[in-house]
Amino acid sequence: MKAVHFLVASVFLALASSLASAADPSPLQDFCVAINDTKNGVFVNGKFCKDPKLVTPKDFFFSGLNIPQKTSNPVGSTVTPVNVVQILGLNTLGISLARIDYEPYGQNPPHTHPRASEILFVQEGTLYVGFVTSNPDNKLFTKVLHKGDVFVFPIGLIHFQFNIGKTNAVAFAALSSQNPGVITIANAVFGSDPPINPDVLAKAFQLDQNVVKSLQAKFWWDNN
Known part of the structure; x- marks a missing residue:
């Protein structure tokens, strides 16, 4: 009987090991x-x-990451991605890059990268940055970054950057995926196509349904 238990345990261990390694090779x-x-x-x-x-x-x-981008949009920032779409040779290498330009008081709104962690380097300006941990804690980690500072955003967590300076700011982000993806929270929730039922959002955000409908009627800017 012990031999049978040992055999079953061995099979489960082997299966677990196989599943644990079932990732991109x-x-x-x-x-x-x-x-x-x-x-x-x-x-x-x-x-x-x-x-x-x-x-x-x-x-x-890829050329041109040194060129400042226009930031005259509703969020006051522009992201210039350099991933596998821009450099086909990044395929299978698991890395990508982005430049972010911010006007004074511009921001890269709360968003997530479902497939990548991010490390941010500030080239110019002063940024207030942060990320929020997952449920149930939802703990906020924030830091004010100056020229030459670096900050890390863990994979999948909601994070943001806000230019609190009076001059333009520039940052560069390296990401651990050839195609990290981005989900901007407000855009996804209030700008989905077709719209999410207002009853759902009114209860989820504890808002009046008219407020939800007003938010859904807005134009949600994609700064990427």
């Missing part, structure tokens, strides 16, 4: 430059990739 080649044309692609490591013989330095290159 590490690349099995030097690079896998993404390609949309599957007819001319080579299937490598679960992805369609450009034939390595046809890969050029341009596949790993």
